[in-house]
Amino acid sequence: MEAPPDNDVLWARSLHFRHPDGSPGLAGVALAVRDGEIVAVTGPRGSGKTTLLRCLSGLVPVRHGEVWFNSTPLHTLGPMRREQLRRERFSWIDPAPALVPELNAWENVALPLMLRGVGRRRAKVAALEWLVRLDVGDKCRNRPHALQQAERQRVSIARALATAPTILFADEPTAPLHRGDRTQVLRTLTSAARSHGITVVLATHDPETAAQADRSVHLLDGRSVRTLHLPDVPDTEGRVAWSLSV
Numbered sequence: 064m065e066a067p068p069d070n071d072v073l074w075a076r077s078l079h080f081r082h083p084d085g086s087p088g089l090a091g092v093a094l095a096v097r098d099g100e101i102v103a104v105t106g107p108r109g110s111g112k113t114t115l116l117r118c119l120s121g122l123v124p125v126r127h128g129e130v131w132f133n134s135t136p137l138h139t140l141g142p143m144r145r146e147q148l149r150r151e152r153f154s155w156i157d158p159a160p161a162l163v164p165e166l167n168a169w170e171n172v173a174l175p176l177m178l179r180g181v182g183r184r185r186a187k188v189a190a191l192e193w194l195v196r197l198d199v200g201d202k203c204r205n206r207p208h209a210l211q212q213a214e215r216q217r218v219s220i221a222r223a224l225a226t227a228p229t230i231l232f233a234d235e236p237t238a239p240l241h242r243g244d245r246t247q248v249l250r251t252l253t254s255a256a257r258s259h260g261i262t263v264v265l266a267t268h269d270p271e272t273a274a275q276a277d278r279s280v281h282l283l284d285g286r287s288v289r290t291l292h293l294p295d296v297p298d299t300e301g302r303v304a305w306s307l308s309v
């Protein structure tokens with residue numbers, strides 16, 4: 064078993080995955096993500112984006128292939144060690160906000176900080192700063208049921224960034240937002256990630272969202288493909304794009 068290159072924070076090789084009911088999920092994906100990079104995982108619905116993020120983040124066990132986080136082979140870890148790693152080094156944003164209903168907005172953002180040992184007062188200050196950054200500072204005392212869906216997602220994004228994870232996995236993070244708000248929230252997310260040195264792996268089927276990343280990896284039927292854009296071709300079809308399985 065050979066460890067990945069030093070400057071890759073996340074590295075996967077020959078990644079195959081089948082869902083518990085036998086449905087195919089991934090069919091030999093390879094991926095390398097450098098420290099601090101923002102990588103978009105793109106592809107049509109059902110192409111395996113969520114499944115890939117779940118495998119890379121240790122949410123599901125990898126039985127065929129390798130996933131490395133720095134020099135740690137995630138594919139060899141048991142459930143307890145994977146869970147610990149996820150809690151300490153990773154954050155996750157779901158397409159639908161999942162907040163603790165009994166806690167208000169700032170308490171939701173502060174919770175993962177307090178679970179890491181940060182005192183309540185310091186955690187509250189940090190939570191409020193992130194909520195302001197995500198434009199929901201005035202809703203900090205509202206519980207999730209008293210927030211709109213888009214506001215709940217802003218709180219979820221604040222919570223994911225507040226712990227300054229090494230890697231943030233974001234699965235369609237702007238899906239519940241109004242179209243007009245998406246670019247602004249995504250810019251906040253990417254600029255916060257850049258300023259804090261957070262690596263981001265972002266699943267999206269939206270080309271505008273993918274354009275905010277440093278680089279895209281395209282999935283098709285659970286395989287990574289490389290899209291080559293040819294220079295202008297003088298025909299009525301305009302630019303031609305080829306997809307090659309790699």
Ligand SMILES: Nc1ncnc2c1ncn2[C@@H]1O[C@H](COP(=O)(O)OP(=O)(O)OP(=O)(O)O)[C@@H](O)[C@H]1O
Pocket residue numbers: 082083084086087088106107108109110111112113114115266268
């Ligand atoms: N829990 C599951 N059990 C069985 N099949 C699943 C499960 N989750 C996903 N699949 C199937 O695996 C394939 C990949 O799904 P996945 O959700 O990873 O794709 P996706 O690219 O994220 O799609 P979307 O953009 O719709 O979220 C699809 O064919 C899907 O139906």
